[in-house]
Amino acid sequence: MKSDHLQALLHPTSIAVIGASNNSEKIGYAVVHNLIESGYQGDVYPINPKSEEIQGLKAYPNITDVPENVDAAIIVVPAKYVLGITEDCGKKGVKALLVITSGFSEVGKEELEEQIVDTAKSYGVRLLGPNIVGILSNKENMNASFAGFLPLPGQASLISQSGALLVAMDAATYTRGIGFNEMISIGNMSDIQFSDLIEFMGDDEATKCISLYIETINEGRRFIETCRQIDTPILALKAGSSKRGAAAAASHTGSLVGATKVYQAAFKQAGVIQASDVNNFFDRTLALTLQPSMRGDNLAILTNGGGVGVLASDAAERFGIPATEIPQDLQEGLMDYMPDYGAAKNPVDLTGMANTERFHQTTKLAFSHPWVNGLVVIICETQLLDLVEIVKGVHRAVKETGIKDKPIIVSLVGGDSALEAGRWLIEHGIPAYNSPDLAVNALAALRDHGRYGSPGPVLTSSENSNDSQTAREVIAQARERGRTGLTEIESRKIFAAYDLPVVDTRLARSEEEALDAAQDVGYPVVLKIVSHDILHKSDAGGVKVGIQNAQELSAAYQSLLKNAKQYKADAVIEGVAVQEMAAEGTEVIIGSVNDPTFGPTVMFGLGGIFVEVLEDTTFRVAPVSNSEAASMLGEIRAAAILEGARGKGPLDREALAETLSRYSEMAADLGDDIAETDANPCLVYEQGKGVKIVDARVILKEV
Numbered sequence: 259m260k261s262d263h264l265q266a267l268l269h270p271t272s273i274a275v276i277g278a279s280n281n282s283e284k285i286g287y288a289v290v291h292n293l294i295e296s297g298y299q300g301d302v303y304p305i306n307p308k309s310e311e312i313q314g315l316k317a318y319p320n321i322t323d324v325p326e327n328v329d330a331a332i333i334v335v336p337a338k339y340v341l342g343i344t345e346d347c348g349k350k351g352v353k354a355l356l357v358i359t360s361g362f363s364e365v366g367k368e369e370l371e372e373q374i375v376d377t378a379k380s381y382g383v384r385l386l387g388p389n390i391v392g393i394l395s396n397k398e399n400m401n402a403s404f405a406g407f408l409p410l411p412g413q414a415s416l417i418s419q420s421g422a423l424l425v426a427m428d429a430a431t432y433t434r435g436i437g438f439n440e441m442i443s444i445g446n447m448s449d450i451q452f453s454d455l456i457e458f459m460g461d462d463e464a465t466k467c468i469s470l471y472i473e474t475i476n477e478g479r480r481f482i483e484t485c486r487q488i489d490t491p492i493l494a495l496k497a498g499s500s501k502r503g504a505a506a507a508a509s510h511t512g513s514l515v516g517a518t519k520v521y522q523a524a525f526k527q528a529g530v531i532q533a534s535d536v537n538n539f540f541d542r543t544l545a546l547t548l549q550p551s552m553r554g555d556n557l558a559i560l561t562n563g564g565g566v567g568v569l570a571s572d573a574a575e576r577f578g579i580p581a582t583e584i585p586q587d588l589q590e591g592l593m594d595y596m597p598d599y600g601a602a603k604n605p606v607d608l609t610g611m612a613n614t615e616r617f618h619q620t621t622k623l624a625f626s627h628p629w630v631n632g633l634v635v636i637i638c639e640t641q642l643l644d645l646v647e648i649v650k651g652v653h654r655a656v657k658e659t660g661i662k663d664k665p666i667i668v669s670l671v672g673g674d675s676a677l678e679a680g681r682w683l684i685e686h687g688i689p690a691y692n693s694p695d696l697a698v699n700a701l702a703a704l705r706d707h708g709r710y711g712s713p714g715p716v717l718t719s720s721e722n723s724n725d726s727q728t729a730r731e732v733i734a735q736a737r738e739r740g741r742t743g744l745t746e747i748e749s750r751k752i753f754a755a756y757d758l759p760v761v762d763t764r765l766a767r768s769e770e771e772a773l774d775a776a777q778d779v780g781y782p783v784v785l786k787i788v789s790h791d792i793l794h795k796s797d798a799g800g801v802k803v804g805i806q807n808a809q810e811l812s813a814a815y816q817s818l819l820k821n822a823k824q825y826k827a828d829a830v831i832e833g834v835a836v837q838e839m840a841a842e843g844t845e846v847i848i849g850s851v852n853d854p855t856f857g858p859t860v861m862f863g864l865g866g867i868f869v870e871v872l873e874d875t876t877f878r879v880a881p882v883s884n885s886e887a888a889s890m891l892g893e894i895r896a897a898a899i900l901e902g903a904r905g906k907g908p909l910d911r912e913a914l915a916e917t918l919s920r921y922s923e924m925a926a927d928l929g930d931d932i933a934e935t936d937a938n939p940c941l942v943y944e945q946g947k948g949v950k951i952v953d954a955r956v957i958l959k960e961v
């Protein structure tokens with residue numbers, strides 16, 4: 259089913275246009291016109307029941323009347339006819355449909371859309387759309403769309419969920435000088451998904467960067483796995499940042515999760531580079547298309563202006579590639595090409611005395627130095643300089659080094675001559691931007707790609723052992739009783755089945771049992787009410803901490819029962835949990851949710867105000883390895899606390915990362931059943947002293 263159908267979609271040898279027209283105001287006219295005008299070399303078959311000839315081509319009343327084979331069909335008739343036409347295309351043996359027609363799931367007509375997809379599938383036909391502009395391909399000289407012209411040729415390819423944005427970007431390729439090989443409008447994604455096209459384009463030598471405009475993704479986990487399998491850089495501009503569904507979430511983690519954060523985490527795991535806005539999307543596409551990725555953190559900045567050098571340094575820090583001092587030998591070499599009052603540390607200020615020769619020599623020196631992983635050259639326009647000559651010198655320097663595996667980016671700050679020099683550079687393979695921060699940002703995209711390393715699967719479980727059978731039995735018993743909120747005892751059993759370090763807890767059904775349990779656990783202990791009717795125990799006065807002896811335990815037992823009855827008179831009390839009193843430690847929260855797009859997703863944050871007020875959290879699609887979990891610990895803003903702040907020693911990050919990884923396995927493994935979980939608080943102790951989960955909460959999916 260896979261690639262020959264996508265081959266027919268993107269590189270068809272023949273195309274039928276169903277709804278082709280001679281009326282120049284119709285989309286069916288534009289599509290035929292565009293196919294002819296763009297120089298498409300395959301056969302074009304206009305289909306129209308009323309005309310024998312369309313724009314000089316022989317027309318057929320129905321696709322089934324075409325005597326030759328047809329690879330792809332573009333559908334431009336009103337929605338109500340599309341189902342029947344899909345059936346005809348299936349009978350004809352068409353391999354791929356481009357359904358331009360609107361009026362399906364985007365206006366609530368999901369059923370009709372599903373019927374069309376089912377019909378297409380029953381004939382083994384793949385369907386792009388519906389609700390698309392079409393496909394623009396420079397490779398095939400094929401404008402199979404109602405956008406007016408093919409984009410400026412180039413080596414990026416765009417897949418866009420917005421048709422209007424695609425058309426606008428098509429036009430902007432010329433003003434910005436950023437070229438595209440293919441532009442594909444993916445529309446409602448009823449059949450063909452981002453993953454299908456990414457997979458196909460990953461093998462295409464002509465595409466050096468796959469740029470995605472995304473509103474939603476279907477099959478999120480497949481998206482991550484697909485992107486991980488390919489080498490070509492993938493850049494995503496994601497629209498929509500609402501906290502969908504968060505308000506309705508019952509657990510703490512559920513209320514903290516935001517669709518944006520999960521998407522960002524998923525992109526990171528997928529090795530997908532992100533763009534912040536449309537301009538940034540273009541800028542980063544340009545860099546990813548023209549330059550190799552940056553394989554280390556060492557950035558050198560060369561400039562003729564002190565101020566722009568400082569701005570570039572600021573940007574470098576902001577975008578995660580801070581410019582550190584360059585090695586002494588390189589500094590000494592560079593000093594030969596600047597006056598005494600220049601600066602060679604980094605940024606390298608060649609001063610206003612920099613000329614073509616000096617830019618040429620210093621670019622060559624810096625770019626060829628093994629310490630340098632990426633170079634930014636910033637040129638300020640001055641009355642003395644011929645900017646085109648300067649950039650030619652920079653370009654020549656790069657060529658002379660023969661180096662092809664590290665990136666160079668140029669910023670030209672100035673007026674018309676800066677623009678002209680920038681255009682020259684882009685045409686000769688070096689990205690150029692009109693401000694230092696844009697240049698550094700573009701290099702940061704190349705660094706992101708370099709950091710993602712070699713492709714491979716990510717969402718795989720680690721070597722940890724677990725007892726999922728026990729966990730599933732606990733879940734089955736709760737379901738038998740018609741419950742989705744598990745008690746603390748049940749939740750702990752599940753956590754313990756995944757070797758998570760939960761504090762020692764016993765269930766007592768009477769005061770005597772509680773006294774015996776406390777004896778076993780050892781004073782001091784904590785008492786907690788156990789009732790599936792009371793999920794938030796503290797609010798119900800259902801928790802007593804620091805119980806030192808039998809006398810205090812008896813009193814606490816009585817008051818807990820009384821408080822519970824007062825809080826909810828008809829609450830079914832299953833007993834009381836007698837729990838080891840954990841020593842004081844730093845509070846963190848670990849949790850999981852079942853994201854609608856990506857499935858089980860794990861969250862980490864520091865407890866208290868850090869998560870509640872500052873929302874200082876980080877996410878990953880589960881499961882994650884120990885090392886991925888360790889990198890999550892460094893991502894929160896309050897990461898320094900884990901490293902040991904205010905005179906305290908470092909905390910046991912190793913044990914915490916391992917706990918987080920095991921936790922993520924639990925979330926992934928039980929993902930079909932579990933909606934949300936929390937380990938809150940989870941206490942982290944000094945290095946070597948481990949982690950303790952004090953409270954465990956599991957909420958099952960509704961069935």
Ligand code: ACO
Binds near residue numbers: 281358360420
């Ligand atoms: N087989 C072949 N041809 C047919 C059939 C059929 N079964 N039925 C009708 N036709 C012909 C019509 O006779 C007409 O040709 P004519 O001009 O010679 O009479 C032609 O097909 C088109 O049919 P119309 O009924 O005239 O439909 P119209 O062109 O008005 O609209 C369209 C069809 C364009 C598909 C419309 O329904 C639609 O969906 N428009 C929106 C498209 C869109 O915006 N897509 C998303 C882009 S994304 C973005 O945001 C930009």
